[in-house]
Structures are given as structure tokens and as C-alpha cells.
Amino acid sequence: MKIRNSQFGEIEFDDRIIISFPEGIIGFEELKRFIIVEDEDFKPFRWLISVDEPEIGFAIIEPSLVAEDYYNRAGFDQKIHVVFAIVTLNKDVSKISVNLKAPIVIDRVKNLGKQVILENSDFEISHSLFA
Amino acid sequence: MLVLSRKVGESVIIQNSIKVTVLEISGNQIKLGFEAPDDVSIYREEIYVKVAKENKLASGVVRDSLKNFVGKFRR
Numbered sequence: 001m002k003i004r005n006s007q008f009g010e011i012e013f014d015d016r017i018i019i020s021f022p023e024g025i026i027g028f029e030e031l032k033r034f035i036i037v038e039d040e041d042f043k044p045f046r047w048l049i050s051v052d053e054p055e056i057g058f059a060i061i062e063p064s065l066v067a068e069d070y071y072n073r074a075g076f077d078q079k080i081h082v083v084f085a086i087v088t089l090n091k092d093v094s095k096i097s098v099n100l101k102a103p104i105v106i107d108r109v110k111n112l113g114k115q116v117i118l119e120n121s122d123f124e125i126s127h128s129l130f131a
Numbered sequence: 132m133l134v135l136s137r138k139v140g141e142s143v144i145i146q147n148s149i150k151v152t153v154l155e156i157s158g159n160q161i162k163l164g165f166e167a168p169d170d171v172s173i174y175r176e177e178i179y180v181k182v183a184k185e186n187k188l189a190s191g192v193v194r195d196s197l198k199n200f201v202g203k204f205r206r
Contacts, residue, residue, distance in 0.1 A: 007193070007194040007195075008194065023172070025186060026179060026182045026183050026186055027182070027183030027184070027186040027187055028186060028190070041198075041201070042194075042197050042198075042201050043201070045197060045201065047194075056190050057190065058186075058189050058190055059189070059197060086185070086186065086189045087189065088185060088188050088189040089189070089193070089197060099182070099185055099186075099189070101178075101182070102182040102185075114172075115182070115186075116172070117172075117174045117178055117179065117182055119173075119174060119175065119178070125178075125181055125182060125185050126185060
């Protein structure tokens with residue numbers, strides 16, 4: 001399948017990499033299919049891009065790079081789940097933040113994704129990367 | 132909006148599989164208990180709204196704005 005994004009140009013991929021989000025992403029409930037795009041230039045960041053609306057995309061990062069022992073503290077099993085945190089970019093680097101409170105959780109086996117809010121945790125929605 | 136009166140210890144059932152029970156009332160605060168299948172998301176509304184707002188902000192990414200930042204993060 002091919003999609004076009006004004007920033008990435010044309011992206012061609014095997015349909016099998018499409019991750020289904022039955023509930024969408026919070027605030028984007030109508031978007032049910034996403035792909036993760038690796039980006040050599042921007043490692044360790046990746047992009048989560050909507051297949052249905054390719055102009056909608058998020059920078060994502062493995063939360064364990066930001067918060068130590070994240071999987072354990074957040075109660076995810078690394079054998080089953082792949083977890084990413086959405087990054088809110090800003091031209092002012094000091095304002096760039098990561099959403100550790102509501103990670104994107106992907107079930108590796110079922111290839112299903114969901115944004116989960118960790119209700120009873122101390123993680124922040126807007127965790128500064130350079131604080 | 133459907134309005135139902137419940138006493139402490141009483142519940143409502145939603146869609147045959149979700150049970151919401153009034154556990155405790157003290158002053159103007161009510162403690163609710165939820166029993167639902169694992170795939171049902173239950174969130175406090177104000178947190179949900181905050182996350183939606185943050186997602187809207189994050190979705191407007193400009194790929195190049197990450198450029199200056201990546202070097203800084205790797206360091």
C-alpha cells in the first residue's frame with residue numbers, strides 16, 4: 001500500500017505492518033489504522049502515521065529511554081507489549097515533552113494498538129525531556 | 132441523559148457486561164467501583180480531555196523541527 005504525507009513524501013509499505021487501532025487514538029477516534037515509520041536521521045525517534053489520514057502523524061519514542069524501568073512501573077509485559085510515548089515537539093527545545101501518562105500500547109501478537117491512560121500513576125502527560 | 136437514583140451499595144449495569152457500583156458517599160464526593168471487561172477503557176473525563184488536547188498538539192509535528200533536537204537528545 002502507498003500513502004502520501006507532505007513531510008515524508010510517498011511511503012510504500014507492506015499491508016502486514018499496519019497496526020489496527022479499534023478505538024483510534026484519543027482525540028482521533030476515527031483513525032483506526034497506523035504504521036510505524038523508522039527514520040534513520042531521527043533515531044531514536046520514530047513516527048506513528050495514520051494510514052487513513054496520512055497528514056496526521058506523531059513523533060514517538062520508547063518511554064524506557066526517558067523513564068527508567070517504565071515497563072515495570074507502568075505494568076506492561078515486554079513479551080506481549082511494545083510501548084511508545086508520543087512526543088510533543090516544539091521549536092523551543094526546552095518545551096519538548098513526552099506523554100508518559102498515556103502511552104501507545106501495541107499487542108505484538110494480535111497487532112492491535114491502543115492509547116492507554118495510566119489512571120493511577122504519577123507519570124505526566126507533559127513530561128519535559130530537558131527539565 | 133438518563134438519570135437514575137442509586138443508594139450506596141447499589142449498581143447499574145451497562146451493556147450487559149459493565150457494572151458500576153456506588154461504594155461510598157462523603158460530602159460532595161462519590162466513590163464508584165467499575166467492573167468491566169479488560170478491553171473497556173474507563174477514565175476520568177478531565178484526564179481524557181487533557182490527553183486529547185496533548186495529542187492534537189503533538190499531531191501537528193513538523194519533521195524538521197526534530198532535527199536540532201535529536202543531536203541534543205543523543206548527547
